[in-house]
Amino acid sequence: MPTNLQVLLDHRPTDTVSPANFRIVEAPVGAPGPGEVLVRHQFLSLDPAMRPMLDDVRSYQKPQEVGGVMRGRTVGIVEASTNPRFQPGDAVQGEGGWQRFSLSDGRDLTIIDAKAIPLQAYLGPLGLPGVTAWYGVNRIIAPKPGETVLVSAATGAVGSIAGQLARLAGARVVGVAGGPEKCAYAVKELGYAACADHKSQSFADDLKAALPKGIDGLFENVGGEPFRQALRRLNDFSRIALCGVIASYQGAPTGVPNIGLLVVRRIKMEGFIVFDHLDLWPEAIRELAGHVAAKRLAWRETIRDGLENAPQALVDLLKGENFGKMLVRVT
Amino acid sequence: MPTNLQVLLDHRPTDTVSPANFRIVEAPVGAPGPGEVLVRHQFLSLDPAMRPMLDDVRSYQKPQEVGGVMRGRTVGIVEASTNPRFQPGDAVQGEGGWQRFSLSDGRDLTIIDAKAIPLQAYLGPLGLPGVTAWYGVNRIIAPKPGETVLVSAATGAVGSIAGQLARLAGARVVGVAGGPEKCAYAVKELGYAACADHKSQSFADDLKAALPKGIDGLFENVGGEPFRQALRRLNDFSRIALCGVIASYQGAPTGVPNIGLLVVRRIKMEGFIVFDHLDLWPEAIRELAGHVAAKRLAWRETIRDGLENAPQALVDLLKGENFGKMLVRVT
Numbered sequence: 001m002p003t004n005l006q007v008l009l010d011h012r013p014t015d016t017v018s019p020a021n022f023r024i025v026e027a028p029v030g031a032p033g034p035g036e037v038l039v040r041h042q043f044l045s046l047d048p049a050m051r052p053m054l055d056d057v058r059s060y061q062k063p064q065e066v067g068g069v070m071r072g073r074t075v076g077i078v079e080a081s082t083n084p085r086f087q088p089g090d091a092v093q094g095e096g097g098w099q100r101f102s103l104s105d106g107r108d109l110t111i112i113d114a115k116a117i118p119l120q121a122y123l124g125p126l127g128l129p130g131v132t133a134w135y136g137v138n139r140i141i142a143p144k145p146g147e148t149v150l151v152s153a154a155t156g157a158v159g160s161i162a163g164q165l166a167r168l169a170g171a172r173v174v175g176v177a178g179g180p181e182k183c184a185y186a187v188k189e190l191g192y193a194a195c196a197d198h199k200s201q202s203f204a205d206d207l208k209a210a211l212p213k214g215i216d217g218l219f220e221n222v223g224g225e226p227f228r229q230a231l232r233r234l235n236d237f238s239r240i241a242l243c244g245v246i247a248s249y250q251g252a253p254t255g256v257p258n259i260g261l262l263v264v265r266r267i268k269m270e271g272f273i274v275f276d277h278l279d280l281w282p283e284a285i286r287e288l289a290g291h292v293a294a295k296r297l298a299w300r301e302t303i304r305d306g307l308e309n310a311p312q313a314l315v316d317l318l319k320g321e322n323f324g325k326m327l328v329r330v331t
Numbered sequence: 332m333p334t335n336l337q338v339l340l341d342h343r344p345t346d347t348v349s350p351a352n353f354r355i356v357e358a359p360v361g362a363p364g365p366g367e368v369l370v371r372h373q374f375l376s377l378d379p380a381m382r383p384m385l386d387d388v389r390s391y392q393k394p395q396e397v398g399g400v401m402r403g404r405t406v407g408i409v410e411a412s413t414n415p416r417f418q419p420g421d422a423v424q425g426e427g428g429w430q431r432f433s434l435s436d437g438r439d440l441t442i443i444d445a446k447a448i449p450l451q452a453y454l455g456p457l458g459l460p461g462v463t464a465w466y467g468v469n470r471i472i473a474p475k476p477g478e479t480v481l482v483s484a485a486t487g488a489v490g491s492i493a494g495q496l497a498r499l500a501g502a503r504v505v506g507v508a509g510g511p512e513k514c515a516y517a518v519k520e521l522g523y524a525a526c527a528d529h530k531s532q533s534f535a536d537d538l539k540a541a542l543p544k545g546i547d548g549l550f551e552n553v554g555g556e557p558f559r560q561a562l563r564r565l566n567d568f569s570r571i572a573l574c575g576v577i578a579s580y581q582g583a584p585t586g587v588p589n590i591g592l593l594v595v596r597r598i599k600m601e602g603f604i605v606f607d608h609l610d611l612w613p614e615a616i617r618e619l620a621g622h623v624a625a626k627r628l629a630w631r632e633t634i635r636d637g638l639e640n641a642p643q644a645l646v647d648l649l650k651g652e653n654f655g656k657m658l659v660r661v662t
Binding site: 220267 | 383390391551554558567568573574575576579584585586587588589590591592593594595596597598599600601602603604607
């Protein structure tokens, strides 16, 4: 049997995560027991929410176990199986974690169609980020034609899909992204009407200029100063889909300075986690797959090669150095 | 014709409002012109939202005009009318303002039934406060049986109805009020399961003890420290109906320190103004009137006599010196 390579959490970060928090080990690969499936991973998904998972705090996700294989979503190919639902060669998406191979009882695995669509799209527009974008846009913001929707981390795995879904719903979509390259991509490839670079000195003015009619829907992934600026531009009856607060995962918390604003403007602000809505996944994936098949959705990936580079990739993701979905190709 | 007495806004408060901000004048009462109704007021409604109305800021309510008669809801009796919808002697609710008589084209007036129910109830449980409570409880919190709902300003005009409606919906209802007398009334007369006195040294501990299962719904009228304490007790999937922030109308703004909490706990926070939902008023009033007729709703009033005492009554309302709905009897 081949050898497994695994990335373990060695010790929790106290502040900023670094590769030193992880440990890479080799381990034997066992043969599948009764009903088990052995999967050879091709891609790991890296997600911002992995940072809070490293802390030992009560949350919607269990803390990552110290000394355990880092948890995470994966796509791969079935190598061996004693489970009648899976055959060797099947492409599957699952919760295999940061390792070359995983053994599963099959309950976390879904067979995916990797012929028409690249395998790793099931970690992006047809996976967790896509469904997250779908839920926030359709079930919280529910943009009406002509409304303005602002998306932070506008070119990220979630933001890029959120922006496009809001545009497909008829909204004028404005993005916030880090750097001129991402902003140019947001406008040219993703169809944003405008994009403000939060690294620019003129960010506050640029954002204001991009929002002549204010904000009716805010898809918030980041928090921090751009969020505080966005609060100033919210219209009456605006909706905030709170998806994540990347800026605060390793920095100061982001707050709302004055809840009176929410009353005066009748604003709805709603935090959500897509795992709470598993019943909607089939509908969401069906719609997203339709958009992908019709080439109505663009997306971008940053692929890092080699499992051993996953820790650095997570560090870079949290600094926004990715461009689109951050993936690790397992070699 | 009798003489009108009017309370005008003399100048805007810069910080805390005082009677010196107002001016009381006499004025002639005109006869109704074509289609007009002359109403003799019996009660003025005093509402916390009158404080922000005194500021010259953009909001859902137009700023009160300096030199103009203070705006406000009233109940009274038609004195004379050339409008075929209204006859002398009709009891009406309207927007007559702080004056003994008002002339109206009738568009703000509703004929009310003052036989079975005291006139001023149409400024309380069957008026703006009642419908406000109804909307926040039924349309935002939507309590399920067995859930815990926390209500601030628990014995106030809105809070007392909100607490009772949540209890009638099957929730366990906990209140926050100022002082032992209000807390005792909340439990004994309004049916709260518990009430924490925010003026007590042991408030934070008392609140925690009153919420063994946390908070599923928060009906927020006040803000300030009780709101910050409540944030710590919110359960997953809890709903915050943001009705007002009385503590911040003349004090420091109330904020949410960390929006990450809203994501992790999947919390919905929604500001609302009952005037946006005029379509629901008939349904709300019908339900509220049913509860009142069946004696399922209790309420209390603080009545100040004399129009000239309205400014002091507003000052006292903002300090929480009222017990239940604050009214001025026009004599």
